[in-house]
Amino acid sequence: MGFTIGGIREMRPGSWRRGRTAGATAVAEYTGLRGWAVAPGARAVSGVCSCGDAACPAPGAHPLDFADEVPAGASLQAAADAWARVPGASMLLPVGRTFDVLDVAEAAGRRALARMERMGLPLGPVTVTPTGRTQFFVAPGAAAGLPGLLYRMGWDDADLDLRALGPGSHITAPPSDLAGLGPVRWLRAPVPDTAATPPQARLLLGTLAYICHRW
Known part of the structure; x- marks a missing residue:
């Protein structure tokens, strides 16, 4: 399932690829070096949540219900593969496990x-x-x-x-x-x-x- 937010389609392809790589690297750092799982999260633009719910109670501040967590210990490749499926997602850390x-x-x-x-x-x-x-x-x-x-x-x-x-x-x-x-x-x-x-x-x-x- 795709995921976009306002403004992503206007980005140059090269800059988007760099952004996606940077996001995957950050996710891999959290999962591989810190031992934290990472959940793909919604984003908000002008108060409107990218989840598509016009009445969303937490715009841009909740996990995407269709996207799987990247588990603690995931490699850079696994993080890159997971993040490629949710372009534009924010990184959320589940609380109550490691901290x-x-x-x-x-x-x-x-x-x-x-x-x-x-x-x-x-x-x-x-x-x-x-x-x-x-x-x-x-x-x-x-x-x-x-x-x-x-x-x-x-x-x-x-x-x-x-x-x-x-x-x-x-x-x-x-x-x-x-x-x-x-x-x-x-x-x-x-x-x-x-x-x-x-x-x-x-x-x-x-x-x-x-x-x-x-x-």
């Missing part, structure tokens, strides 16, 4: 990240989205355990702009576009030591909650 996500406002996340680095806390990858959110990769189980962790740390009654994403969620992977608003970027890029084994949420949650409460 969960702690999601906070960008300003608070940047401040918390700087403090964590000064404190020498273990850190995994961190992204920033064009919607003004920072996403900290943490060990799986954070979403299910967040209420209990906040309770034990004394933050359960606080009004915190902090949430956890777990199984069933997807996040947009850099450098893909999110909902037509711009690319997702790395604040802290993945490294081999932490990509597959991000830190436990409890190690970061105290600092994140404190900064979110003050911000």
